[in-house]
Amino acid sequence: AVTAGRELMGTVVQNWSSQPDFDIKDASGVTVLKVLGPFCTAGFMCSNVAFDVSTPTGLKVGQITKHWGGLVKEALTDADTFGATFP
Numbered sequence: 001a002v003t004a005g006r007e008l009m010g011t012v013v014q015n016w017s018s019q020p021d022f023d024i025k026d027a028s029g030v031t032v033l034k035v036l037g038p039f040c041t042a043g044f045m046c047s048n049v050a051f052d053v054s055t056p057t058g059l060k061v062g063q064i065t066k067h068w069g070g071l072v073k074e075a076l077t078d079a080d081t082f083g084a085t086f087p
Contacts, residue, residue: 062086
């Protein structure tokens with residue numbers, strides 16, 4: 001859940017799927033954005049992993065990228081760095 005102070009702004013719901021699939025919902029529970037990642041996120045050694053952000057109707061509006069942190073950081077920590085790109 002995402003809050004501003006004590007007011008609910010929205011939620012992120014993970015959908016049952018063979019790949020990363022999330023719905024971003026507003027405070028009333030309506031899906032406003034969808035986030036879909038690649039089938040295999042662990043197999044992309046030494047590269048970034050992109051997650052497409054789209055409207056509920058499928059129009060791509062942005063992208064969230066998990067940046068490759070290097071072998072030591074990826075193997076020995078749970079720290080990740082993400083970037084977001086929206087027009």
